[in-house]
Structure formats: C-alpha cells, structure tokens
Amino acid sequence: MGGVPTDLFDCARVNSYLEAYLLDRVPPPERRGMRLHIHRCPACFAKVTARDPLQLFAPLADQKRGEPGSGPQVWESFWDDIAEGVRKEESLGAMPRLVRWVSARPALLAAAAAAVIVAVGVVWLRPAGELRGPEPPAIPVMAGAGVPPAPESGGMPLPPVVEAVRTPDARPVTVYSMAYEVPGAGSTQAQLVLIVDGGLEL
C-alpha cells in the first residue's frame, strides 16, 4: 500500500535496525524500505524469520493474483462485472430514495406484498356484519328527561360532564351529560344527555 522507497537499505543497515524492526519501532517509511530489502535478500530474510517466524508471511505483500505465470488474463472479466454493477447503481440512483431503499431489499418487498394479499383476503372473506362492533347499550330514558326544571322551581344544576368517546364503528362522538337536583324530591335528579357528532362543538 502506498509508495515504497527503493534501494535505501543494504544488509548492514538492515542489521543495525533489525532489533527495532522486530519490536515495531521503525517509523513507517523506513519500515517499508527495510521490508523491501528483506523480501529480496535471502540472507536478511533468513535472519529476520529466525528471530520471528511470522515474518515469513511479509513477502505475501508482493503476491500477484493467480498462479505463477498466469499473467494479466486473470483479470479478464473483472472490470466487466464492475461496470455492470456501476450501471445498476446508476439506474438505482435515479430512483427516489424510498424506492431505491426498497428495491435493494427484495425480501422486504416480497414480505410486504404477502402481508397486503393476506390483509385484503381477510377483509374480503369476512361477512360485512362481522366488521361492525356490538351495538352500544341503550341510554336509559329517565322520568322527566328532556324537561329541565324551571329556575323558579329552585333546581340546582350540577357541573356538566363532557366525554369524548368512540362508537363501536369508530366514529368520534361527544357526550354532554348534565344532571339537575330537584329540591324537595329526595335524591331525585333530572339528567340531560346530548350525544353529538365529534365534528361539532357545543
């Protein structure tokens, strides 16, 4: 990797730096020069590997692809495959990001398609009635309901209760509930209940 200085080291110089070389204390540029000499000099190579047998593998840095004598034809289709990959990348690059992301994950695409098919199948096969929830309980009609006590009768309105709820078929509604205590009638209450579509504000 990178430019390698040549002819900077001879056997004597390698010898004098050998200890530092084996202890990994030679700075990178000089180290590259030393390696170059060591890989080409049988005497220095023998000395180095005698001290550290794993230095045996350092000459693998000079290996070329293929068997000896196989030549540059080992690279014949190398570029063609890269060019093909680059073309694919370029066509993907022209797509919107989400499409690109999904296209690069065919398994995800297949899973999503399967999920959609299953969901459509379930909805289509179920009888329409089953989609509706149970009927909500009927609101009891109390005696005197719908007749708010006249102010002169001394009726005491309690604070109104407002609840936002959803019907079983998921429609939002607002329930306004207001109770009145009727004086002199024990615990008798009159209750006013209004169920209003969620879109309306009262």
Next chain:
Amino acid sequence: MVDERSLIRRAQQKDLEAFEQLVRLKRESAFRVAFNIVGDEDDAEDIAQVAFIKLWSSLRQFNENQRFDPWFFRIVVNLAIDHLRVRRRGPQALPEERQDDAAPGAQPAGVPSADPASQADVELMRVELRKVFNDIARRLTPQQRAAFTLREIEGVPTEEIARIMSTRQSTVRNHLMSARRALQEELRRRYPEYFRMKERG
C-alpha cells in the same frame, strides 16, 4: 505514470474511463487484502468487485486531503470481515491436513535459498507461503486475521489500521497479539521445520 489524484478527481465527476483506470491501479492490492483475510480466490474477487462498486457510489465523499488507500481499504476490509463472519456461521470447514511431507532437515518451503533466486522461484515461494498462511490462519477471528494482514503483510501502521477497522488502537494491538500467538502455535504444530530453522539461526 498514471496520476492517481487526477484519476480520483475525474472519477468523482462520474468519469467511467478514469474509474476503470483507477480500478486497474488498485485491483491487485484490493484483491490481495481481501484474499489474505478470506483465504479464497473467488470470494476475494467478489469482495474486490463489490468494493469497487461501493467506491463508485461513495467516491464523492472522499476528501482530497485524506490518503486514498486507507479510505478505500476500509471498504475492502469491512466487506472481507463481514464475509468471513457469515461464512463461519455456516458449516465450518476443518483445516486441511498439509499435503507435503517435508523431510527432516529439508529447507522449509517458502524460504528463499541463499542462491540468487529466479523470478519463478520467488513466485513459487509466495504460492507456498500463501498456502501455509491460509492453512494456519483459519484459527483466527475475522478481526484478528484482518489486523494481522494489514500490519504484518501490508505493513500498515497500527494507527491507520484502527481507522480502517473503525476501532481503537489498543483493540488493534490486542487483535495482533492474539493473532501472533495463535499463528505461532499453529506454525509450530503444523510446520515445525520453520522453528527448526529458528533454532539453527
């Protein structure tokens, strides 16, 4: 002589011809690093190709003030480590028993003789060394193998390896130490002739 900087600059502008030249310039080292980590030629070729395709799409992020090789080798090394991890999750191949039966006292394969070696001898020596390395490096974890390849074969400084592997220098040193210990043990067990040479030395 091809000017690497200008090729990179042109490739950043999506010049495919410049990119092809850049691939020619870097393919040997990309293949070699991948091969020394994964130990299989076909896999190493695939990894190198994928690394170049990734390089094409990320080259715009490369800053001219950085050194190109460590930046690019980060892609290669990470792909190789991932590949080795996935492969090891599958059925593990046992280390092959060595094929040659070195005679006691014979010159170990892969060590140059004192005679001036021909180019063919040097290449054969590397092929032999490659086999030995591949044989004994199966014991290493992907990270140990990557750290050893970068440090002891490619000669990359520890600091740069830490950047390539996105880890701390102390972690790299630990990987290196464990790798060296495991490789020495395996070399001693399977290829003792290299240690006889050490004793003689």
